[in-house]
Amino acid sequence: MPYGSPWSEQFVRQLSDKEVRSEFAADQIRARIALLIRSLREQSDRNWTQAELGERAGKPQNVISRFEDPNYGKMSLQSLFDLAAAFDLPVWIDMPKWEEWFALINDVPNQGTQRAGFDLDKLIEQAREGFPSEYAPIPTSGGAASAAAEAVRNMVMAPTQMDQIFGAPLNANAYPTNSNRLPLEKNDSAIGSAVCARNVAA
Amino acid sequence: MPLISSFSYYGEMSAEGVTSDVRENYENGSSRLKARTLSRLKILAGLPRAEWHEGYFKKLSGTCEGLWEIRFEADNVQQRPLGFHLSATEFVILFWAREKGNKFAPKKACEIALKRKAEVLKNGNLKHALWLALE
Numbered sequence: 079m080p081y082g083s084p085w086s087e088q089f090v091r092q093l094s095d096k097e098v099r100s101e102f103a104a105d106q107i108r109a110r111i112a113l114l115i116r117s118l119r120e121q122s123d124r125n126w127t128q129a130e131l132g133e134r135a136g137k138p139q140n141v142i143s144r145f146e147d148p149n150y151g152k153m154s155l156q157s158l159f160d161l162a163a164a165f166d167l168p169v170w171i172d173m174p175k176w177e178e179w180f181a182l183i184n185d186v187p188n189q190g191t192q193r194a195g196f197d198l199d200k201l202i203e204q205a206r207e208g209f210p211s212e213y214a215p216i217p218t219s220g221g222a223a224s225a226a227a228e229a230v231r232n233m234v235m236a237p238t239q240m241d242q243i244f245g246a247p248l249n250a251n252a253y254p255t256n257s258n259r260l261p262l263e264k265n266d267s268a269i270g271s272a273v274c275a276r277n278v279a280a
Numbered sequence: 281m282p283l284i285s286s287f288s289y290y291g292e293m294s295a296e297g298v299t300s301d302v303r304e305n306y307e308n309g310s311s312r313l314k315a316r317t318l319s320r321l322k323i324l325a326g327l328p329r330a331e332w333h334e335g336y337f338k339k340l341s342g343t344c345e346g347l348w349e350i351r352f353e354a355d356n357v358q359q360r361p362l363g364f365h366l367s368a369t370e371f372v373i374l375f376w377a378r379e380k381g382n383k384f385a386p387k388k389a390c391e392i393a394l395k396r397k398a399e400v401l402k403n404g405n406l407k408h409a410l411w412l413a414l415e
Contacts, residue, residue: 088413092318101315109323112335147335148323149353184415186326 085180106183109148111158113187116146118165121192134164166195283325287410288366289373290396298408302361305376306411313354317361320352322414329368344390346397349377360384362393372400372407 093099118124119131119142126134128142135142137160144150145161162169174182291300306317324332340347340362349360350373358379363372374396377389384390400406 085415086413089415092314092412095311095314097311098315098318101312102319105316105319106323109319109336113323113333116333148320149335149351183322184326186323188327188331 084184085177089180103179104151105148108151110183110187111153112146112148112150114191115142115161117187117189117191118167118193119146120189123194124165131161131164135160165193167193283415284328285325285369285371287321287325287371287373287412287414288407289410290375290400290406291408292406300408302373302376303411310355313359316352316354316359318412318414320350321410321412324350324371325414329365340390344384344394347374347390347393360389362389364397366400366407372397373410374400 093102115131119126119128127139128146129139132139132142135157137157145153145157158169289300289302291298291303293299306314309317320336324336334351336351338349338351340349344362347362347364348371349362352359360377360379361373361375362377363374366372375389375393377384377386377393379385386392396406
């Protein structure tokens with residue numbers, strides 16, 4: 079696999095059959111929803127049981143158990159909203175280009191996935207202070223925002239470093255997550271991914 | 281994020297190369313089976329061993345003690361590739377079983393897999409890097 083590319087030629091060839099890639103894409107989402115719910119439920123500052131999450135989402139424990147089963151795959155959009163509300167988190171969906179999607183699916187929800195719920199004081203503070211240095215900005219044009227965000231999420235980088243990599247003025251938008259970020263010097267390949275995401279945009 | 285875990289599979293060397301019923305099972309399977317196999321192995325490969333949860337993976341007991349199963353459904357059949365962790369980051373698929381009515385098909389699935397596990401532990405040449413690319 080070339081340096082910086084999040085997928086290999088063989089990986090893409092395995093998806094050359096439309097039926098295979100459609101089912102692969104669907105199964106990835108089924109499995110990731112199940113993992114995401116479990117990861118957020120078990121996040122250290124929540125540490126809820128399935129019954130506790132169920133109480134907050136207005137569903138019995140056995141339904142939460144089903145949602146955490148990667149083979150279930152019949153969750154309604156409303157149920158997803160109910161769970162997100164229980165976590166006090168928003169939901170975002172997209173139908174990205176395949177190259178963006180390949181980059182996104184490399185990040186599997188796990189015990190390191192940390193998503194804090196709505197924090198009014200913190201958000202107001204960020205609004206007043208402008209761009210929070212702990213979050214990296216992402217390009218928002220060309221439909222590559224998701225892939226770029228994924229690459230950027232994995233690193234901690236000063237705005238000047240972002241300038242050097244993306245070669246463009248910073249956008250004021252921030253990607254508000256702090257999950258799975260690694261110090262830049264420990265994750266040099268993230269630069270390759272970021273550059274790759276940038277190339278996608280170009 | 282780089283893959284954390286890797287997979288290998290049991291296969292015997294022959295004049296034509298590696299002969300493996302594990303791989304044949306995949307190659308002869310439906311599009312759905314291929315897609316779900318690739319998907320689940322990719323998910324597991326992206327997680328540390330400690331986070332291979334029961335919905336995806338299960339430790340077996342009784343006459344199957346010493347084996348683990350990867351769990352997914354494809355074509356209305358519960359697919360159960362059997363194997364073991366050779367190290368913290370490498371899982372060896374030994375035999376491709378299916379589950380019907382809480383029983384493995386074929387019935388001797390665990391017996392075969394355990395025999396192969398012993399062979400692999402004696403002879404590392406019987407395991408091969410996974411034929412699938414997971415990224």
